Amino acid sequence: MMTAPRADGATIECEDLVRIYSAEGVEVQALQGLTLHVAAGDLVALVGASGSGKSTLLTILSGLDTPTAGRARVGGTDLLTMGRAERVRYQRHTVGFVWQQTSRNLLPYLNGLENVCMPMALAGAVDEAHAGRLLELLGVAHCAGKRPEQMSGGEQQRVAIAVASANSPAVLLADEPTGELDEHTSAEVLEAFRHVNAELGVTVLIVTHDPTVSEHVRRTVQIRDGRTSTEVLRRRETDHTGTERHVAEEFAVLDRVGRMQLPQDFVAALDLKDRVRLALETDHVGVWRDGVRPIPHEETEER
Numbered sequence: 001m002m003t004a005p006r007a008d009g010a011t012i013e014c015e016d017l018v019r020i021y022s023a024e025g026v027e028v029q030a031l032q033g034l035t036l037h038v039a040a041g042d043l044v045a046l047v048g049a050s051g052s053g054k055s056t057l058l059t060i061l062s063g064l065d066t067p068t069a070g071r072a073r074v075g076g077t078d079l080l081t082m083g084r085a086e087r088v089r090y091q092r093h094t095v096g097f098v099w100q101q102t103s104r105n106l107l108p109y110l111n112g113l114e115n116v117c118m119p120m121a122l123a124g125a126v127d128e129a130h131a132g133r134l135l136e137l138l139g140v141a142h143c144a145g146k147r148p149e150q151m152s153g154g155e156q157q158r159v160a161i162a163v164a165s166a167n168s169p170a171v172l173l174a175d176e177p178t179g180e181l182d183e184h185t186s187a188e189v190l191e192a193f194r195h196v197n198a199e200l201g202v203t204v205l206i207v208t209h210d211p212t213v214s215e216h217v218r219r220t221v222q223i224r225d226g227r228t229s230t231e232v233l234r235r236r237e238t239d240h241t242g243t244e245r246h247v248a249e250e251f252a253v254l255d256r257v258g259r260m261q262l263p264q265d266f267v268a269a270l271d272l273k274d275r276v277r278l279a280l281e282t283d284h285v286g287v288w289r290d291g292v293r294p295i296p297h298e299e300t301e302e303r
């Protein structure tokens, strides 16, 4: 059990976020009005096809890039208007980052403990005992005296989580942290994120292609074409026999102005395209292919 002070997880609030890249006269809309709210202390996975905008969002949330338009706040810091000094403070104390490439997270000539102490030194307050406790919390105390090349890929990523947690950030961001690992080691690393989330209270956002990730997190958000499209929420439920089971429910994301994306398998199953008919019922909204006449509610009741 961790005895160090708990980080106060922070909320992540993105509203209508737009990021346009211009390269050689060609514009790419990487984020097209993305809305995402993550509650303080939550553990969320962000999934989506290649090019859907996941890394762009993480780069903005880490303070390395500024959005073209919209609103982005993390723990009350406005990421669009923060000045230089505030940005340095934000990157040092509010967010911690874990990258996919294990080599990018750790300095090769320092051992595990020295790597965890490095961000503390940059912030001006080294606490070796705290660094040791973080390595212990992540199950890699035995890596304190080892250099990265002497650790396995999974150990390197768990030490990297300790490094990212060194200055007690409110938010941990991770970009494909299991991308270079096998399935078993990936599961260990995802469990390590779950552990720091539970023990330190830090808000965690993990970008991943890993299809097994949703088994390790409460909430999985899917990005499609630069917007959040669907969400899967998992919870544990105990039935009348006392047996505990996991329940996963899928939701479509509805933004502030009422926009939503239909899941692609729904669109394909009903061959929906170009335009659809909508009908407001007392407790749901019906969607029909153009050309199919919806049966009014009263007619169905009369049958």
Ligand SMILES: Nc1ncnc2c1ncn2[C@@H]1O[C@H](COP(=O)(O)OP(=O)(O)OP(=O)(O)O)[C@@H](O)[C@H]1O
Pocket: 021, 022, 023, 028, 029, 030, 048, 049, 050, 051, 052, 053, 054, 055, 056, 057
């Ligand atoms: N610096 C840049 N300049 C121009 N276009 C960019 C830049 N960075 C990203 N893009 C484009 O923005 C879109 C979103 O890219 P992004 O890297 O955020 O997607 P991603 O979902 O993280 O993809 P992947 O899973 O492959 O990493 C893509 O079309 C990409 O080509």
